[in-house]
Each structure stands twice: as C-alpha cells, then as structure tokens.
Amino acid sequence: MTNPLQQKREYRILFLFMAGWFLVNSLQAALSGIDGDEAYYWMLSQHPDFGYFDHPPFVTLLMRMGETFGHGPFFTRLGTVLVTTLSIGIIYAGLPQRLRSVQLYLPLFAATLIFNVYSFIATPDAPLFFFTAIFFYAYGKYLQRASSGAILLTALAIAGMFYSKYHGILPVFFVLLSNLRLLTRGSFWMIVLLVILLFLPHLYWQYSHDWPTVRFHLVERATHIYKIKYTTAYISGQLLIWGPLISLLFYFKLFRLKKEDLLGRAHQFTFLGTLAFFLFSSFKNNVQPHWTLVGGVSFVYLFLQILDRGTDKLRRLFLRLAVANIILIIIARILFLIPGSPVAKIKHYKPFFQAKAWADTIYHKAGSTPVIFPNSYAFPSLYRFYHPDVTTIGYNTKSYRKTHYDLIAADQQLNNKEVWIYRDGDTSSANINVASAFRLGTLERVDSFTAVSTLKLTPLNLPKEAKAGSRISVNIELANESRQTFSNRNQRLQFDYSFSRYSYQFENSPQSFAIPDSIITPGYRKQFTIEVQIPSDPGTHRLLLSIVNGSLQGNFASPYYPVRVR
Numbered sequence: 001m002t003n004p005l006q007q008k009r010e011y012r013i014l015f016l017f018m019a020g021w022f023l024v025n026s027l028q029a030a031l032s033g034i035d036g037d038e039a040y041y042w043m044l045s046q047h048p049d050f051g052y053f054d055h056p057p058f059v060t061l062l063m064r065m066g067e068t069f070g071h072g073p074f075f076t077r078l079g080t081v082l083v084t085t086l087s088i089g090i091i092y093a094g095l096p097q098r099l100r101s102v103q104l105y106l107p108l109f110a111a112t113l114i115f116n117v118y119s120f121i122a123t124p125d126a127p128l129f130f131f132t133a134i135f136f137y138a139y140g141k142y143l144q145r146a147s148s149g150a151i152l153l154t155a156l157a158i159a160g161m162f163y164s165k166y167h168g169i170l171p172v173f174f175v176l177l178s179n180l181r182l183l184t185r186g187s188f189w190m191i192v193l194l195v196i197l198l199f200l201p202h203l204y205w206q207y208s209h210d211w212p213t214v215r216f217h218l219v220e221r222a223t224h225i226y227k228i229k230y231t232t233a234y235i236s237g238q239l240l241i242w243g244p245l246i247s248l249l250f251y252f253k254l255f256r257l258k259k260e261d262l263l264g265r266a267h268q269f270t271f272l273g274t275l276a277f278f279l280f281s282s283f284k285n286n287v288q289p290h291w292t293l294v295g296g297v298s299f300v301y302l303f304l305q306i307l308d309r310g311t312d313k314l315r316r317l318f319l320r321l322a323v324a325n326i327i328l329i330i331i332a333r334i335l336f337l338i339p340g341s342p343v344a345k346i347k348h349y350k351p352f353f354q355a356k357a358w359a360d361t362i363y364h365k366a367g368s369t370p371v372i373f374p375n376s377y378a379f380p381s382l383y384r385f386y387h388p389d390v391t392t393i394g395y396n397t398k399s400y401r402k403t404h405y406d407l408i409a410a411d412q413q414l415n416n417k418e419v420w421i422y423r424d425g426d427t428s429s430a431n432i433n434v435a436s437a438f439r440l441g442t443l444e445r446v447d448s449f450t451a452v453s454t455l456k457l458t459p460l461n462l463p464k465e466a467k468a469g470s471r472i473s474v475n476i477e478l479a480n481e482s483r484q485t486f487s488n489r490n491q492r493l494q495f496d497y498s499f500s501r502y503s504y505q506f507e508n509s510p511q512s513f514a515i516p517d518s519i520i521t522p523g524y525r526k527q528f529t530i531e532v533q534i535p536s537d538p539g540t541h542r543l544l545l546s547i548v549n550g551s552l553q554g555n556f557a558s559p560y561y562p563v564r565v566r
Helices: 004-031 036-045 058-066 073-093 102-111 113-117 125-144 148-164 166-178 180-184 186-208 212-220 228-241 245-254 262-281 289-309 312-335 347-366 378-386 410-414
Strands: 371-374 392-395 419-424 432-435 440-446 455-459 471-480 493-502 505-508 525-533 539-549 561-565
Touching: 004 073, 004 102, 036 058, 036 073, 036 347, 036 378, 058 073, 058 125, 058 148, 073 102, 073 125, 102 113, 102 245, 102 289, 102 312, 113 228, 113 289, 113 312, 125 148, 125 166, 125 262, 125 289, 148 166, 148 186, 166 180, 166 262, 166 289, 180 186, 186 212, 228 245, 228 262, 228 289, 245 289, 245 312, 262 289, 289 312, 347 378, 347 432, 347 440, 371 378, 378 392, 392 410, 455 539
Parallel strands: 371 392, 371 419
Antiparallel strands: 419 440, 432 440, 455 471, 471 525, 493 505, 493 539, 539 561
C-alpha cells in the first residue's frame, strides 16, 4: 500500500515538473519564429468552423483561445503549451499504482524527443496527444467500472481525438481490437452513440462541403512512386523520435513483455499497431515520423512496464541514458533559439529563424497590394501571420495540390484587382526581386487579376476506357458558378488537360485551348470540342481539366476522371 506522505511528495514533484515544463515551453514558444504549418493553422483559425479542407478544427480553437490575449508566436502557441503540460498529469493519473514512480516517469517524459518538439509547436498533434491521454485514463476507469462518468469521459475523449486529427481513430480501433468483448457490452454502444452525436457537426460540415477531406485523401491524392527511402526514413525516424538513446533500450525489451491485463494489452496493441499501420503506409507514400505521436501515451505506459519488471541494473542504465538524452535535447533547444546556430541552416527549420524577415521584405516591396503565392499553403499563411493587415491567398495548380484556399475560393476577393504574384525561386530581372536568407523570389505585377476558382470544366462524353496512344474527341462544358463577371481580355484565360498516375507527375496536353469570349458572365455555359491524346502506357490514368490563367499554370477546374488505358 502506498505511503500517503510518499504519495504527497511525488505529487509535489510532479506539479513542480509540470510548472517548469510550462515555463520552459512558454519561453521557447515566445522566442521561436512560426513554422509554415503553424501559420497555415493560424490562417484557418481566422475563419472558425467545424472543419477545414485537410484537418479537423481543434488546433485552431486552441490558437484562438491563446490569441484572445494578443497576437504573436507566444499567444498562438499558448493553448498548445497548456494542453501538453496538462497531458503530463493526465498520463500519470492514468497509470496503475505500481507504475506511478516520478523518479522514472519524469525522466522518461523529459528524455522523449517528440514530447519536447510538440510541447510548444502548434499543430494538431498536441491536442491529439492530450485527448489520447484522457482516453486511456477514461478507459482505465471504464475497465474498473462502466459508470456513467467513465462512459461520458471516454466519449468526450474520443470525440476530442477525432476533432484534433483523423489519426485519432487508431487508438480507438486498436483498443477495440485488444478487447473484442467490448462489442457485447451495452455501455460500449452508448459510447459509440455519444461520439457520433458529438462528431455530427463535423460530419455535417463535410457533407455540406461535398466531403472535401474524404475526396482529397481517397481520390485526389494519388500515391507516389515507391522509394525505399520512404520506409528506411520511417524506421530510422522511429528510433530517433522516441529517444534516440532510450529508444534502443525500449525496443530491445518491448517484445519480451509477457501477457498483460486488459489495460496493458490495449497499450501494446495501440503502440505496435500504430507503428505497423504507418510502416505499411510507407510502402505507398512518404510518412512523417511524428505521425506516430498518437501512440505516445502507450509508449510511456509500456516503457514504465518494462522498467517496473526489470532489474535495478536496467533502471540505472535507463536513467543514465535518459540523462544523456535530456542533455542532448537541452543543447538542441538552446541552439534552436540562437539565430546563427547550425540548426538555423537546416532547410526544414529555416522558417523558425528567417520567415519573418522574408515576410517583412515582401511587405516592404508590395505594400498594401494583395500578394498571390502559387503552389504553397505555407507562404501566404506566413506572410499574413507577420502582417495580419494584408490580403494574400494561395493559388494552387495541378503541379501541387488542393488546400483550404481552394475550398473557400479565396481568389474571388481579388477579381479585377491589382495584385502581385510571388514567384518562388525566380530571379528574373523582369520582376521585382525578393532576396532573403529564407527564400529567393520575385514579385510579378498584374494590373487586373482574373479569379478563376469558380470556373468549372466538365467532360460530357469521356469514355471510361481508351486505347493507348489514341486520340479521341471530347465535348467540354465551361461554366461560371459564381455571381461575378470575369474578364478575358487578350484571351488571358485558356484551358488544358493533363493525365496523371502518381503525385506531381503529369502528362500535359500538347496545347492549350482558347476561350474566345472576352466577358464571362454569371451563369455562363459554353461547350467546346477538343482532341484528347490518350497516354501511351496501359493502366488507370486520371484526367484533370484546368484553367490556364495568364502566366499561372492550370488549376483544378474539374474533379479527377479515371480513364483505363488498354
């Protein structure tokens, strides 16, 4: 039985650690620049809703909560720092009594690299981690007694996971797989009903916007050509993010754990299942190592289980490795705050150090004139984060992908207005140069921009199959689905088509096709007949129709249409 004085002392140490964690990460949040992904979520947070094109909304809610006190990196990240700090106490509370040793738990948490990285960077991973901690705490209570409180808390946690990131389905699925008898319990189905009711606003949002997230991930987002580095990078990433030093010890002992009770079994299934799920995913696409953070709570549980059942020698080895890990992490955190440090030269981390100066340079040259950033969700978001008074959008073409800027037809607000188009990596002397340590680019002036996101193209007689290398006649309908009138002076607007099998690899039409009308009014509909060149290699290809807008490459003016080439 636990000594009350010892328990009180451990809780005091836990509280002091959490307070220190909050202060350190608040400092890191305040002194570190914003990353492109963070800026994108911040941009989404300016338009509160129950869903967005590629993410659920909870991270944007955290940002809005923090920004009630002001605008800047600290306030944008304040909600993230708070929930990751609370997660420390919730995970500890969800541990069985035998594993509640702050002497092991706190060094483990502090030595885990991924917990440090996402302790202040504002992404959906932090709230997902927070709600996963609540989920396992609630599940532990539910296993003891299926009380109304345990049922409600479990449902709230699952809904929170789903509202944070779609990866939240993984712990739920693997916990169910670890205990299939749940399917026979009425209380389980009560949890399911509550989760559905809580998640209905997001489901309705998806329905009312024609399921954009589902279509993007399952239809529009083609797979990459497999490269062995996708898998090797994923595996090496899993060694790094959980350690790196302590992860070797963890993996060596993990598969020797003996049969667990239902809670331990749930954690085993969740952690190993998450690793296996993303390992399998690496054979189709590039997988980001941090996506497995959803298994972080289970990592803590299983590691403490290993240490609890191990020898004193094992625990001493762990503590030495943990201290070494913590020292490395502290050094990395300090380097992350020094502008001229080696970390600042790493491409992936440049936005933290240099994006503000880049945004200031563009603002100095563009002034109050709107700026359009082709093929990036990060650039327009970073620019507006550092200059909230500007008007800026992302304009995505078929060589990139859709983002929330496409869903809200962001370009409509710029129709017939003077704009600048930012050309990343361009050094043409014909345009205004934008030189910074972050990016090199130019600004191209357009006196009267034509918004085209609501101009839609539809093939009326496209066959589902076609002979390789053949040419077929296809009737195309162009429709203006907005209430605005668009100018097509000097035939600035044209359209083309392309075929693709893999992401970012297009076989473009040999020519663009003219839209002869100089004015495109609301309700405009017109048909054109064009010759379509079918790809020469057999297999299923995806046809995309695009509007070519002056110097801007063709956009997403149609859905993808599968054509089987035989």
